[in-house]
Amino acid sequence: MQWFHTVLALTLTAILFHGCAFSRGTLGDDINAEAVNSIKKGVTTKAEVLTSLGAPDRVLPLNGRDVYQYYRYDGKVGSLLLIIVNFSRVSIKGDDLFVMLNQSGIVEDVIWSKRTENLEFRFWPFGD
Protein backbone atom coordinates (compact mmCIF):
# COMPACT_ATOMS: atom_id res chain seq x y z
CA MET A 1 0.00 0.00 0.00
CA GLN A 2 3.06 2.23 0.25
CA TRP A 3 2.96 2.92 -3.49
CA PHE A 4 -0.71 3.90 -3.24
CA HIS A 5 -0.01 6.52 -0.57
CA THR A 6 2.89 7.87 -2.62
CA VAL A 7 0.78 8.13 -5.76
CA LEU A 8 -2.05 9.70 -3.76
CA ALA A 9 0.30 12.25 -2.18
CA LEU A 10 1.88 13.11 -5.55
CA THR A 11 -1.54 13.44 -7.19
CA LEU A 12 -2.84 15.74 -4.47
CA THR A 13 0.36 17.80 -4.54
CA ALA A 14 0.14 18.13 -8.32
CA ILE A 15 -3.49 19.19 -8.07
CA LEU A 16 -3.03 21.68 -5.30
CA PHE A 17 0.34 23.17 -6.27
CA HIS A 18 0.12 23.23 -10.01
CA GLY A 19 2.23 26.34 -10.29
CA CYS A 20 2.87 29.87 -9.19
CA ALA A 21 4.15 33.00 -10.90
CA PHE A 22 5.92 36.19 -9.94
CA SER A 23 5.91 39.25 -12.18
CA ARG A 24 7.05 42.82 -11.70
CA GLY A 25 6.76 46.03 -13.64
CA THR A 26 8.14 49.49 -12.96
CA LEU A 27 7.56 52.89 -14.53
CA GLY A 28 10.18 55.57 -14.10
CA ASP A 29 13.46 55.64 -12.22
CA ASP A 30 13.77 55.28 -8.47
CA ILE A 31 13.64 58.69 -6.78
CA ASN A 32 16.94 59.25 -5.02
CA ALA A 33 16.16 59.70 -1.32
CA GLU A 34 19.53 61.33 -0.59
CA ALA A 35 18.94 63.90 -3.30
CA VAL A 36 15.49 64.66 -1.89
CA ASN A 37 16.81 64.99 1.65
CA SER A 38 19.54 67.39 0.48
CA ILE A 39 16.91 69.89 -0.73
CA LYS A 40 16.66 72.77 1.76
CA LYS A 41 13.57 74.95 1.84
CA GLY A 42 14.39 78.60 1.14
CA VAL A 43 17.96 77.72 0.07
CA THR A 44 18.07 75.20 -2.79
CA THR A 45 17.60 76.66 -6.26
CA LYS A 46 15.75 75.38 -9.31
CA ALA A 47 19.08 74.64 -11.06
CA GLU A 48 20.29 72.57 -8.09
CA VAL A 49 17.04 70.58 -8.08
CA LEU A 50 17.43 69.85 -11.78
CA THR A 51 21.06 68.83 -11.30
CA SER A 52 20.35 66.43 -8.46
CA LEU A 53 17.02 64.96 -9.59
CA GLY A 54 17.02 65.53 -13.33
CA ALA A 55 14.18 66.94 -15.39
CA PRO A 56 10.77 66.50 -13.77
CA ASP A 57 8.08 64.24 -15.21
CA ARG A 58 5.61 67.13 -15.04
CA VAL A 59 5.75 70.87 -14.40
CA LEU A 60 2.58 72.18 -12.78
CA PRO A 61 1.66 75.86 -12.49
CA LEU A 62 0.23 76.34 -9.02
CA ASN A 63 -0.95 79.79 -7.94
CA GLY A 64 1.91 81.58 -9.69
CA ARG A 65 4.49 79.02 -8.60
CA ASP A 66 6.11 76.20 -10.51
CA VAL A 67 5.77 72.72 -9.04
CA TYR A 68 8.05 69.96 -10.28
CA GLN A 69 6.50 66.52 -10.05
CA TYR A 70 8.60 63.35 -10.14
CA TYR A 71 6.90 59.98 -10.04
CA ARG A 72 7.67 56.31 -10.16
CA TYR A 73 5.34 53.31 -10.15
CA ASP A 74 6.10 49.79 -9.01
CA GLY A 75 3.80 46.82 -9.60
CA LYS A 76 4.14 43.29 -8.25
CA VAL A 77 2.01 40.36 -9.36
CA GLY A 78 1.70 37.09 -7.50
CA SER A 79 -0.27 34.24 -9.07
CA LEU A 80 -1.15 30.90 -7.53
CA LEU A 81 -2.07 28.62 -10.41
CA LEU A 82 -3.86 25.71 -8.83
CA ILE A 83 -5.76 23.23 -10.96
CA ILE A 84 -8.86 23.78 -8.91
CA VAL A 85 -8.74 27.56 -9.06
CA ASN A 86 -6.32 30.35 -10.00
CA PHE A 87 -5.66 33.26 -7.67
CA SER A 88 -3.86 36.44 -8.74
CA ARG A 89 -3.11 39.63 -6.91
CA VAL A 90 -1.68 42.73 -8.54
CA SER A 91 -0.36 45.43 -6.22
CA ILE A 92 0.70 48.77 -7.65
CA LYS A 93 1.99 51.74 -5.72
CA GLY A 94 3.52 55.03 -6.74
CA ASP A 95 6.11 57.38 -5.31
CA ASP A 96 5.34 61.03 -5.95
CA LEU A 97 7.66 63.93 -5.25
CA PHE A 98 6.48 67.52 -5.55
CA VAL A 99 9.02 70.34 -5.34
CA MET A 100 7.36 73.76 -5.05
CA LEU A 101 9.41 76.69 -6.29
CA ASN A 102 8.64 80.33 -5.62
CA GLN A 103 8.79 83.01 -8.31
CA SER A 104 12.52 83.55 -7.61
CA GLY A 105 13.24 79.89 -8.39
CA ILE A 106 13.96 78.93 -4.77
CA VAL A 107 12.46 75.79 -3.22
CA GLU A 108 9.49 76.71 -1.05
CA ASP A 109 8.23 73.28 -0.08
CA VAL A 110 8.86 69.60 -0.70
CA ILE A 111 6.11 66.99 -0.56
CA TRP A 112 7.29 63.42 -0.77
CA SER A 113 6.51 59.94 0.41
CA LYS A 114 7.84 56.57 -0.64
CA ARG A 115 4.80 54.33 -0.89
CA THR A 116 6.57 51.58 -2.83
CA GLU A 117 8.87 50.78 0.07
CA ASN A 118 6.51 48.25 1.68
CA LEU A 119 5.18 46.78 -1.54
CA GLU A 120 5.14 42.99 -1.35
CA PHE A 121 4.24 40.10 -3.62
CA ARG A 122 0.78 38.95 -2.58
CA PHE A 123 -1.18 35.98 -3.88
CA TRP A 124 -4.36 35.87 -1.81
CA PRO A 125 -6.97 38.19 -3.38
CA PHE A 126 -9.35 38.26 -0.43
CA GLY A 127 -9.19 40.44 2.66
CA ASP A 128 -7.15 43.66 2.80
Add this chain to the structure above:
Amino acid sequence: MLRSNGRLTIVLLFVLLGALCSACNVVRITLNTPLTPDDVAFIVPGQTTLLEVVDRLGSPDSLNNSETGIVSVHRFLDMKYARVNFGWLARPWSPVDPDLIFSRTGFGTDAFQVFYDSNGIVVQHSFLRHVVDRPFHPYPF
Protein backbone atom coordinates in the same frame (compact mmCIF):
# COMPACT_ATOMS: atom_id res chain seq x y z
CA MET B 1 -10.06 -4.42 -2.14
CA LEU B 2 -13.13 -2.48 -1.00
CA ARG B 3 -10.94 -0.02 0.94
CA SER B 4 -8.72 0.40 -2.08
CA ASN B 5 -11.73 1.07 -4.32
CA GLY B 6 -13.02 3.63 -1.83
CA ARG B 7 -9.73 5.49 -1.88
CA LEU B 8 -9.57 5.31 -5.65
CA THR B 9 -13.08 6.74 -5.82
CA ILE B 10 -12.05 9.62 -3.55
CA VAL B 11 -8.98 10.33 -5.68
CA LEU B 12 -11.03 10.17 -8.88
CA LEU B 13 -13.68 12.47 -7.40
CA PHE B 14 -10.97 14.90 -6.36
CA VAL B 15 -9.40 14.87 -9.83
CA LEU B 16 -12.83 15.27 -11.43
CA LEU B 17 -13.65 18.15 -9.10
CA GLY B 18 -10.33 19.71 -10.00
CA ALA B 19 -10.98 19.28 -13.71
CA LEU B 20 -14.46 20.73 -13.42
CA CYS B 21 -13.44 23.76 -11.47
CA SER B 22 -10.08 24.44 -13.06
CA ALA B 23 -11.53 27.26 -15.08
CA CYS B 24 -12.18 29.43 -12.04
CA ASN B 25 -10.12 32.62 -11.82
CA VAL B 26 -10.06 35.19 -9.07
CA VAL B 27 -7.99 38.32 -9.68
CA ARG B 28 -7.58 41.46 -7.63
CA ILE B 29 -5.72 44.60 -8.63
CA THR B 30 -5.00 47.38 -6.17
CA LEU B 31 -3.45 50.73 -7.02
CA ASN B 32 -2.09 52.56 -4.02
CA THR B 33 -3.72 51.96 -0.65
CA PRO B 34 -7.51 52.22 -0.77
CA LEU B 35 -8.66 54.92 1.67
CA THR B 36 -11.73 54.64 3.88
CA PRO B 37 -13.63 57.38 5.76
CA ASP B 38 -11.86 56.18 8.94
CA ASP B 39 -8.46 56.84 7.35
CA VAL B 40 -9.35 60.48 6.69
CA ALA B 41 -11.29 61.14 9.89
CA PHE B 42 -8.31 63.07 11.31
CA ILE B 43 -8.79 65.88 8.77
CA VAL B 44 -10.51 68.91 10.29
CA PRO B 45 -11.36 71.74 7.87
CA GLY B 46 -9.83 75.01 9.03
CA GLN B 47 -7.15 73.26 11.11
CA THR B 48 -5.38 70.43 9.29
CA THR B 49 -2.55 71.42 6.96
CA LEU B 50 -1.31 70.00 3.67
CA LEU B 51 1.83 68.67 5.35
CA GLU B 52 -0.23 66.83 8.00
CA VAL B 53 -2.33 65.24 5.25
CA VAL B 54 0.81 64.17 3.37
CA ASP B 55 2.32 62.87 6.60
CA ARG B 56 -0.68 60.57 7.25
CA LEU B 57 -1.82 59.63 3.74
CA GLY B 58 1.39 59.93 1.75
CA SER B 59 2.02 62.31 -1.09
CA PRO B 60 -0.94 62.92 -3.41
CA ASP B 61 -0.99 61.76 -7.01
CA SER B 62 -1.64 65.26 -8.27
CA LEU B 63 -1.77 68.88 -7.15
CA ASN B 64 -3.86 71.42 -9.02
CA ASN B 65 -5.11 74.98 -8.79
CA SER B 66 -8.52 75.61 -7.33
CA GLU B 67 -10.50 78.78 -6.64
CA THR B 68 -9.57 78.60 -2.96
CA GLY B 69 -5.92 77.70 -3.47
CA ILE B 70 -4.76 74.11 -4.05
CA VAL B 71 -6.52 70.80 -4.51
CA SER B 72 -4.71 67.50 -3.90
CA VAL B 73 -5.95 64.19 -5.24
CA HIS B 74 -5.12 60.77 -3.84
CA ARG B 75 -6.18 58.18 -6.40
CA PHE B 76 -6.71 54.51 -5.66
CA LEU B 77 -8.27 51.47 -7.23
CA ASP B 78 -9.47 48.13 -5.89
CA MET B 79 -10.48 46.02 -8.87
CA LYS B 80 -12.02 42.59 -8.40
CA TYR B 81 -12.48 40.05 -11.18
CA ALA B 82 -14.02 36.59 -10.98
CA ARG B 83 -14.51 34.15 -13.84
CA VAL B 84 -15.98 30.66 -14.13
CA ASN B 85 -15.92 28.57 -17.31
CA PHE B 86 -18.75 26.05 -17.16
CA GLY B 87 -17.74 24.76 -20.59
CA TRP B 88 -15.22 22.57 -18.82
CA LEU B 89 -18.11 20.43 -17.61
CA ALA B 90 -18.60 19.15 -21.18
CA ARG B 91 -14.94 18.81 -22.14
CA PRO B 92 -14.50 15.14 -21.15
CA TRP B 93 -17.31 14.18 -23.54
CA SER B 94 -17.01 16.78 -26.28
CA PRO B 95 -14.79 16.56 -29.40
CA VAL B 96 -14.26 20.35 -29.19
CA ASP B 97 -13.43 22.61 -26.25
CA PRO B 98 -16.69 24.35 -25.46
CA ASP B 99 -16.76 27.54 -23.33
CA LEU B 100 -19.57 28.93 -21.25
CA ILE B 101 -17.96 31.75 -19.33
CA PHE B 102 -19.49 33.83 -16.60
CA SER B 103 -17.32 36.68 -15.43
CA ARG B 104 -17.71 39.97 -13.70
CA THR B 105 -15.35 42.85 -12.99
CA GLY B 106 -15.78 45.60 -10.42
CA PHE B 107 -13.32 48.38 -11.13
CA GLY B 108 -13.60 50.17 -7.80
CA THR B 109 -11.81 53.33 -8.91
CA ASP B 110 -12.01 56.20 -6.49
CA ALA B 111 -10.12 59.29 -5.42
CA PHE B 112 -9.90 61.43 -2.32
CA GLN B 113 -9.82 65.17 -2.97
CA VAL B 114 -8.71 67.76 -0.46
CA PHE B 115 -9.11 71.49 -1.06
CA TYR B 116 -6.73 73.87 0.68
CA ASP B 117 -6.61 77.65 0.98
CA SER B 118 -3.58 79.64 -0.16
CA ASN B 119 -1.89 78.95 3.22
CA GLY B 120 -2.20 75.17 2.84
CA ILE B 121 -5.03 74.78 5.37
CA VAL B 122 -7.78 72.28 4.53
CA VAL B 123 -11.01 73.93 3.39
CA GLN B 124 -12.97 70.81 2.50
CA HIS B 125 -12.46 67.19 1.51
CA SER B 126 -14.46 64.42 -0.13
CA PHE B 127 -14.31 61.08 -1.87
CA LEU B 128 -15.04 61.09 -5.57
CA ARG B 129 -17.25 58.03 -5.91
CA HIS B 130 -17.85 56.49 -2.48
CA VAL B 131 -17.02 53.00 -3.74
CA VAL B 132 -18.54 50.23 -1.64
CA ASP B 133 -16.33 47.21 -0.93
CA ARG B 134 -18.04 44.50 -3.00
CA PRO B 135 -17.25 40.76 -2.85
CA PHE B 136 -15.97 38.68 -5.76
CA HIS B 137 -19.02 37.77 -7.81
CA PRO B 138 -18.76 35.93 -11.19
CA TYR B 139 -22.51 36.00 -11.92
CA PRO B 140 -23.03 38.83 -14.46
CA PHE B 141 -26.82 39.02 -14.53
